[in-house]
Amino acid sequence: MSKKDDKHIKAEHIEEKEYSILNLGPTHPATHGIFQNVLKMDGEIIHEATPTIGYIHRAFEKLAERRPYAQITPITDRLNYCSSPINNMGWYMTVEKLIKAELPKRAQYHRVIIMELSRIADHIICNSVIGVDTGAMTGFLYIFQWREKIYEIFEEICGARLTTNIGRIGGFDREWSKTTWDKINAFLAEFPKAFREFSNLLERNKIFMDRTINCGPISAEMALQYSFTGPNLRAAGVDYDVRVMNPYSSYQDFKFDIPVGKSGDTYDRFMVRQEEMWQSLSIIEQAIKNMPKDEPMHANIPDFYLPPKEEVYNNMEALIYHFKIVMGETDIPAGEVYHCVEGGNGELGFYLVSDGGRTPYRLHFRRPCFIYYQAYPEMIKGAMLSDAILTMSSMNVIAGELDA
C-alpha cells in the first residue's frame, strides 16, 4: 500500500490481521488446576478466550442418586477441596432442614469454628497464590505452614486433612479432644502475628499494587448479571454474604463485618479475602468465648444419628438403629429443599429432592466456581497474558468445584 493511501485503511483491511492461537492448559503449571483456555492473541494481548471445562468431571450428581445420605458427604468433600468442611456442613444442614432437626447451640458453635477455620485455609491458599503469580514466593512459603496447622486441627477432630468428612448429619460424632483445643488456641495466639507479616509483605507493596490494581476488573452490575457471589462479588462492591442474609448455624449470634471492595479488580479481591480472614478469626474467638456448656454435641434424632458405641454392643435397640443407619435403611421424608452456605468462593447451594427413599431423588450442587468462571473470557479480554493468569488465581477457581 503506498503512503498516500494510508489514511484510507478500511475495516476489512484490519479484519485481515492474523491472530495467533495459544493453548493455555489443560495442564499448565501457572493455572493451578486443570483449565484449558484457547486464547486468540494479538501479540501479547488477549483478543478472545474460549474455556473448555470438564476435565475432572466425576458425575457427582448421578453418584448421589445412588448413595444413602451419609455416604454423600465424601462427595461434597471433593467439590471445593480447599475448604471441604464448609461443604460437609452445608450438606448436613440441607439434610437437617429436610428432616427438621434442631441442633443444640453448642454443636452449632463448634460448626462455626470449623467453618471459619476452613475459610481461613481457603483464603490463605488463594491469597498466597496471588503472591506467587505476581512473583512473590516468600509470602506463599511462609503462610502455608499456617494452613498446615489448620489441617492438623482437622486431623485431630476427624482423622483426615484435606477431604475431611467431618462430623455427621445431626452434629458431631464425639467431643473434641483437649489436644484439639490446645491446637486451636495456639493457632489463635500465633497466627495473627504471622498473618500480619504476610500482609506487610504484600498489602502496601508498590510492585504488588502496580501489578494487581486494575487487573481483571468486573463491575458490580456485571458481576450480578453473571451470578457472582462470595468474595468476588463483594470485591465489586455488593455486600452480599449468606452468613448475614440467611443466617445458618447461629451466625446471627456473632458480630462481624462484611468487607467490600470497589472496582472488583485483583487487588480488591485480594484485600476482601485478607479482611475476611481477620473477621473469621474474630468469629472463632467469639464462638469459643460464648460456647454454651452442658449441651450435647448432636441433635436428638435417633433415627438418623448413630447411637454411642457402648450401647451398640450392649443394647438391642441401639444395635438395630446402628444397622439401619449404616445400611441407609432409615427413610428420609419426601420433600424438596434448597439450602445455601457461604463457602470459600461464594454461595454454595444444595438443591435436594427426596421422594422418601434411601437416596436422594435428585441432588444438585450450586457451585459458585462453575457459575462465575463463565465471566472469565469477558474479564480478560484485552488484557495481557500474565494478567489472565493473575485474574484466574484471584478468582480462586477450584477445578473440583468447577467440574463437580
Add this chain to the structure above:
Amino acid sequence: METQALFEKINQRLNETLPGCIEKAEVLYDFPVFHIKREQIHDVLKFLKEDDELHFHFLTDLTGFQTPDEQHLAVIYHLHNMPSNLRVRIKTFFPITHPEVPTATDLWPGANWMERETYDFFGVKFKGHPNLKRILNVDEMDIFPLRKEFPLEDQTRDDKDDKMFGR
C-alpha cells in the same frame, strides 16, 4: 417478609399481570414454589426480574429435573431479590418428547453455562441460546446421563441384584 406473605404477593401479582400462567403454586419449606406453563415461562421470568416491587434480579441457580414417570422434564430456576432478601423457585414442566424451553440468557448472561449444563445432562433444548453444546461431558456422548433411563452402573450386567439396596 414471611414466606407465606411473599407467596401470596407473588401469586397475586402473577395472576394480575399474566393471568393463567400458574399451573400450581405451593410453599415448600422456606420457598414459595410456582409451576409455570412453558409458553409463558420467559414472560414470567422477565416480569419477576423487571418488576419494581418483586425485583428478583439475581439468578441463583438453574437446573434440570426428570419426573419419576420418566415422561416429563422440568427446568428449575432459583431467583433472589438481594436488597429485600426474597427468594422464589420457579419450575416449568414439559414432555420429554418435546424438550424445548426459551433461553434465559437474554435476561441473565450467567444463565449461559447453567443452561449448557442442563442441556448436557437432561437434553433440554434452550431456544435462542447462543452456544448450546455439551459442557462437562465429552462432545461425542450420545446420551443425556442424568435421565433416569440411564442407570449409574453398567447396563449390560445381570449378576447384580439391587432390589434390597439401591434404586
